Amino acid sequence: MPKVSTMSLTDEEIRYLRDAIAREPNSVELSMVSAEWSEHCSYKSSKPYLKIFSTEGRYVLVGPGYDAGVLDIGDGMLLTVHIESHNHPSAVEPYGGAATGIGGVIRDILSMGSRPIALLNALRFGDIRHDNHARWLFKNVVRGIADYGNCIGVPTVAGEVEFDDSFTNYCLVDVACIGIARRDRLVMLKGDADDLIVVAGNRTGRDGIHGASFASRAFEGEEEDRSAVQIPDPFMGKLLIDATMECVEKGCVKAIKDLGGGGLACCLSETADRLGKGMLVMLDALHVRESMSAEEMMISESQERMLYIVEPSRLEEFKAIMDKYEIPYSVLGRLTDDGYLSIYHDGKQVARIKASIVANAPIARRNAIKPPYIEEIAANSRKPEMPEYEDVAEIILELLADPSIASKEWVYRQYDHEVGLRTVVKPGYADASVLRIGLRHDRDDEDADGKYRYIAVKVDGNSKHCYIDPYNGSMGCFSEACRNVACVGAEPIAMVDHLQFGSPEDEHVFWTFIESVRGLADYGRYMKIPCVGGKVSFYNETRQGAIKPTPLVCVVGLVGDGSMVMKGHAGDGDMLMIIGLTKDEMGGSEYYEYIHSTLSADVPKVDLEYDKHARDAVLALVRSGLLTSVHDCSKGGLAVAIAEMCIASGIGARVELSNVPHTCTRLDDLLFSESHSRFLVSLRRDYLDAVNRVLADYPVHKAVIGAFNSDSDSLLLEYKGSSISISMDSMLDAYSSIARLMGHGG
């Protein structure tokens, strides 16, 4: 039988606990506390710093601190949004780890009484070109997400994938979920004394024991860690969605809570603490798969389980729903007024401890010191040799084949991205995906013949930028996600973040964490885009050390009306215009790192005022209907962005590079700089005057730099009288490198 350990509690924490309860904790209490006080569940290192996020906004109904953020978008409809990672489990068992990650984030959305309607994924691996293990992880993570998401009928609509050596022998698997609720049926935690505590879903077993503690230390990659990985059961996940939604429609539950990291221990203590209640819990009533000790039952992380608070008078109704779906459940006990978690097993009281103590870990004070590598990079930054002019075409093709840039079609083809009849802009067609909401079953009043509404979603990250400059890099990720939703015509209305770092006990890592939070918070405050939720994941370390800092930003945008959704591509004769300024900011660029293996300090910086003007300008253009397509300029720079537009539109183009507004001194900087706040737009020739009139209101750089041409089967880049020609076929071929690497069948 696995030994219940208290290894994750420090001596100081044990002393704190002893003082708080004024006696020695027993073993069950210790294991409950050590699960809940793990970094993963308690945020004990990060909590004080997360307070600097701006969390209020026009659309915010519920901000951070709940299972999901809630946005009120009018017409009686609410959106919920949440993000989760499953890094450690996926690194050991990619298929199960990724699949259970989906299950977990879905249940967080369910916890608010909202129906999950879309998933996003953000994935990070080592070098799949040379590393078999990285390919194995990639293939099975994608398969895990596909099998779970497809099975439960929630479309996976958007995402991003990045490859970097700092993820060798490891991976980052992030999944975000969007839900929709009717305003009159949002389930907030409610509960009164004598209300019943019910656990429904899978039987509890020994899988995932110590999952939260596992995620709260560095990853050793030991075979024995597999027991800390849970087993996915998408079928039960799907039944729980249907049953929970039926409970919500009938209004027969007062609170819903996911059993996730830390199992019952965390779920019960957090629910009781939030309600300001106590709980009387009979563990013998729990439906289990095998004979288990009280400790094991409390901390097992068996998947596909939910907790419901049910008024006794509604229990029969609740049971009827669970019976309809043949979901096993057990009435574990009831709420009390005393604030204590009183746990009984085998006729004996095995724990009695105040929920508020368990649920509120003492804050861990961490030191933060700027890591020396940042200064070293600054001191050693030098520009690589300027490539020969005739080699530039080859470099562009290499970048198009860089897995971090190349088409992710191999990934999204495996995801059902259309189920639900909402996916208006599908993966591969634009920079963000657009979902339709306001179907009859989304509304308070089903008969209201209201118009559909459209939301855009995107998640972005850039570990290369954030490693060299966590403040500016993080801000850049936020800016990029906002640009991407603007490209489809949406105004960003909220974000959730996921902050992924090495050990917070490492003062250098912790400094990067604080800088990253600062970058995101400063951007959010300036742009008035509230943070409505998020997660922090520390201890992303392997034997080679910490991963590069990887904050992710998931942005939700609102499109006024279906006719304003940008959904198109450049046509024959369309002009190509650039908005924004290209600067010599080569640090962390794919060009420096992928082509030249060079680290350089000058990471692109966001000029907040300029960024807002550029985004607003593009939004104004999209909403005026004057454009045929829009594309954000980011990884791989201008050259890659133009090539991507040609590929997406299936049409060649001729571009005069000297027309691009820039402050660069070299051609390679101009082509490959990843400066923020830049957009490429295509427009019909006869709309140019109108476009210029719209742009006159915005103090941003703009220039027509070329035109698309369906007669041409190549991209022609001209510069000071010479030209670089790249054939469409070679671009397409380069851009499909992932499918080639992973094989037809993956």
Added chain:
Amino acid sequence: MPIRIGIVVFPGSNCDRDIYHILKNIMRVDAEFIWHKRDDLNAYYDAMIIPGGFAYADRLRAGVIAAFSPVMQVVKRLARDGMPVLGICNGFQILVESGLLPGAFMRNDSLTFICRWTRLRLDVDGSRTPFTLLLDKGSIINIPVANQEGKYYVDEDTLREMERNEQIVFRYEDNPNGSLYDIGGVCNEEGNVLGMMPHPERACEIILAPQHMSNSILHGYGDGIMIFRSLISYLYAKGEHHEPYR
């Protein structure tokens, strides 16, 4: 009496609400969900649709557990009595496992799930099934597939017999998964039961179709609408009872 179409729901069905949306909000006919445990159905319904999804999570084999459910025993009887029955994706697999349609399914050639738009050609006269009535033989519809075990297979003799009987209703122009003879949809001998792998409900509304993925004559609708319009036209033509829902 309005036209009333039953949507069979199994644990794990996940396109049931999508079909409901199309029938109710786009076609404006009455639609009701039918839980898999019901065995008391009768001619109260004018047609049955078995939607896509993962009934019983495809355990054992896609569609096989659902085929033994109480509701399918009734659907079999109603189908024999001539009721139009449409199985989409997983619904097709269930019809095959129930013995209502010939053939079997295997994993896609890619061994992965595939979600993409395809071009599907009607290979029989439109009048062959209630669901194709308004389409001309040889016409092509743009429609997406989303499946993992979507590769249709049937033995040589049966294939020839099916061809002779005009049971091979739809064939892919761009076979996505290695289906034998590019088969995308088949009907029974009588023609009232149709199974198709692609999802017509996902191709009904133009806003959900990628650019250039719809025949322009449909004025704001996607090609998939023709499947549902055909069914409704068929029911009107046949029935004494029917009037528009709204």
